Amino acid sequence: MKPILGITMGDAAGIGPELILKAFAVHGLDRCCRPLVIGSLATLEFYRDRLGIPASFRSVGSAGAARYEPSTLDVLDLGIVDVPRLKIGVVDSNPGKAAVVYTQEAGRMALRGDIDAIVSAPLNKEAMRAAGYTFEGQTQILGELAASKRYGMILLLGNLRVMMLTTHCALQEACRAVTKERVLGMLTLSDESLRTFGIRSPRIAVAGLNPHAGEGGLFGREEVEGSVPAIEAARTAGIDAVGPIPADVVFLKARDGEYDLVLAMYHDQANMAGKLLGFGEVVTVIAGIPFIRTSVGHGTAFDIAGRGVADEKNFVFAIEKAAELASLKKG
Known part of the structure; x- marks a missing residue:
């Protein structure tokens, strides 16, 4: 029915x-x-x-x-x-x-x-x-x-799926939100959500926040202190997570099937990628x-x-x- x-x-x-x-x-x-x-x-x-x-x-x-x-x-x-x-x-x-x-x-x-x-x-x-x-x-x-306790928004556009670490907040607040605990929580939520979509072994990429994903701390400490420890913890827990990957390439890789989902760091980072690739075709799904x-x-x-x-x-x-x-x- x-x-x-x-x-x-x-x-x-x-x-x-x-x-x-x-x-x-x-x-x-x-x-x-x-x-x-x-x-x-x-x-x-x-x-x-x-x-x-x-x-x-x-x-x-x-x-x-x-x-x-x-x-x-x-x-x-x-x-x-x-x-x-x-x-x-x-x-x-x-x-x-x-x-x-x-x-x-x-x-x-x-x-x-x-x-x-x-x-x-x-x-x-x-x-x-x-x-x-x-x-x-x-x-x-x-x-x-x-x-x-934990929920978020996923953007869907064909093969491209994007989870937002943060949504409607000031950019400076989004930067402060790049912590190990928050990134790990959203990686866990992303993995769980993809499995409900019928994807048995999800591959998740974490987008960088800073230029070149921070270059090991040269252009900001958010990746070194937040994203990298979270990715390591996620992998220990059995989640296939990689990154952080510079935002100017990670979405194209995901579109071409290399990853099942990208964890974007902030609202416009996620939406610019989706809307440039197919404005008017993006569907959002609430996870969690x-x-x-x-x-x-x-x-x-x-x-x-x-x-x-x-x-x-x-x-x-x-x-x-x-x-x-x-x-x-x-x-």
């Missing part, structure tokens, strides 16, 4: 609702999953009418009440969004709050086993902060909800939580929201990957 995917609507002022409408009206993704949108029915109807995308909806009170019929998209209508006052493409606390609530409800449903995986449309961090939340993003929302969650590799795109020009391809990839991983998990 096809997996049930809980699809969170994201920030209503962004392109999330449009991505959902296009993914199912144009691509017929009910072929790979049973979709349940978690969000605002009134918002979806608003964008359907505004953009002229043919779609019909059914409001349901739970995943168990959904019918999952090809002609109708089931919606767990949590409301919250003040649609008459919605300002498309503008940071606002109302849709910011709604996006967080949708994500949290999806997480609770996944923990209960009501859904097999989550696919997240993007939320806006500024709007989320305006609503009073201090989360770095959806990774932290779901990681804390699941009470996971007890359920599957995928999302897109881009944000809310307020600059084009409500115009009908958003490219849903990345969102389609995220849905397909979630369905694939959920089916793999169910055996």
Whole structure:
């Protein structure tokens, strides 16, 4: 039986609702999953009418009440969004709050086993902060909800997989985070995650932080004092980890199949590699939580929201990957 995917609507002022409408009206993704949108029915109807995308909806009170019929998209209508006052493409606390609530409800449903995986449309961090939340993003929302001690984000692009040592923080904070304990923890998490992907003997490369991976301490001590001891400890524990390898070559080696995953040191190091090799095709997966969650590799795109020009391809990839991983998990 096809997996049930809980699809969170994201920030209503962004392109999330449009991505959902296009993914199912144009691509017929009910072929790979049973979709349940978690969000605002009134918002979806608003964008359907505004953009002229043919779609019909059914409001349901739970995943168990959904019918999952090809002609109708089931919606767990949590409301919250003040649609008459919605300002498309503008940071606002109302849709910011709604996006967080949708994500949290999806997480609770996944923990209960009501859904097999989550696919997240993007939320806006500024709007989320305006609503009073201090989360770095959806990774932290779901990681804390699941009470996971260690979690992280993996970027997927074809053969390229990238785990981030740090995510949304200042670069100076990312540099301070390159410690033996943190690097070893993320290497362990990476190894565990790759095995859930069906990779029996994962090969993991650690990217350097400094130019030329520090040149033995000439250009910074982070590698010598943090990455190298962590790699040695990981290898002692049976993890096939190598590095640190200069960031200007390690991602190409991974793309060509030499490694199964690269542990990047900071957010932009990981994202620049992925987006240069295939912008619009990157899918993110949260590692370290007890359920599957995928999302897109881009944000809310307020600059084009409500115009009908958003490219849903990345969102389609995220849905397909979630369905694939959920089916793999169910055996």
